[in-house]
Amino acid sequence: MSEMRLQRYLARAGVASRRKAEPLIVAGRVCVNGVPATELGSKVDPDRDTVTVDGREVRLDEQENAYVMLYKPRGYESAMSGPGRRPYAGELVPTDRYPGLFHVGRLDWDTTGLLLFTTDGEVGHALTHPSHEVDKHYVALVRGVPSRRELDALRRGLTIDKDVAAPAEGAVLDADDPVCRPVIPEGLPYGCSVVGLTIHEGKKHEVKRLLDAIGHKVVRLHRDQFGPLVLSGVAPGAWRDLTPDEVRAVQEAAR
Numbered sequence: 001m002s003e004m005r006l007q008r009y010l011a012r013a014g015v016a017s018r019r020k021a022e023p024l025i026v027a028g029r030v031c032v033n034g035v036p037a038t039e040l041g042s043k044v045d046p047d048r049d050t051v052t053v054d055g056r057e058v059r060l061d062e063q064e065n066a067y068v069m070l071y072k073p074r075g076y077e078s079a080m081s082g083p084g085r086r087p088y089a090g091e092l093v094p095t096d097r098y099p100g101l102f103h104v105g106r107l108d109w110d111t112t113g114l115l116l117f118t119t120d121g122e123v124g125h126a127l128t129h130p131s132h133e134v135d136k137h138y139v140a141l142v143r144g145v146p147s148r149r150e151l152d153a154l155r156r157g158l159t160i161d162k163d164v165a166a167p168a169e170g171a172v173l174d175a176d177d178p179v180c181r182p183v184i185p186e187g188l189p190y191g192c193s194v195v196g197l198t199i200h201e202g203k204k205h206e207v208k209r210l211l212d213a214i215g216h217k218v219v220r221l222h223r224d225q226f227g228p229l230v231l232s233g234v235a236p237g238a239w240r241d242l243t244p245d246e247v248r249a250v251q252e253a254a255r
């Protein structure tokens with residue numbers, strides 16, 4: 001394990017949140033190799049240093065990386081924190097329990113659905129790297145009903161504002177299908193339809209731009225699959241740990 005700040009070490013060891021660890025450090029209750037460490041910025045090497053709080057040794061479990069699925073609600077920015085007016089998705093995930101969590105990719109502030117968080121830098125970066133993009137499935141409420149010809153155009157790949165978009169698989173869904181519910185909780189509005197779309201890239205506003213390019217403005221957008229993960233077992237605004245099978249699948253997808 002690499003060096004980390006003492007506050008982070010204490011939070012990962014379950015002693016206190018990073019914020020609550022600070023007064024312990026300042027009060028001289030935390031020692032590193034027997035010497036009180038009262039500097040908030042000081043670093044420890046979990047493999048070599050011995051950390052004690054009030055004389056009792058505190059160890060990191062061989063803590064595995066954390067992998068968390070969030071059902072991002074509408075209105076949240078895909079960031080851990082920031083100066084903006086809107087709330088941040090990072091406020092909805094357990095950063096005290098899992099210091100170092102970060103979001104893997106982004107959803108627009110008005111898009112709902114599956115957002116993966118992890119402390120595993122390798123997996124996170126692999127899954128968002130252009131050479132490695134995983135499939136993502138979206139459900140979109142759009143104006144009008146896309147024709148077969150329009151969906152074929154998506155399948156062949158489009159040029160939007162001189163930018164070539166990779167082929168995307170789209171289909172008009174039956175509005176009674178439960179997968180449509182997140183975008184039509186009150187039923188299908190007049191003159192609209194629901195489209196399921198799988199994309200491989202993660203360019204900004206990709207789905208909205210693609211559907212706009214074939215003449216169908218997106219009214220609501222929801223992501224229900226990200227690589228091998230399917231949004232399930234979480235309510236809007238809630239998170240859960242991935243199951244061991246899901247963790248394995250995500251690690252495999254990142255390889």
Ligand code: URA
Nearest residue numbers: 107108111205207208
């Ligand atoms: N494509 C979009 O247009 N928006 C999202 O949030 C995700 C993909």
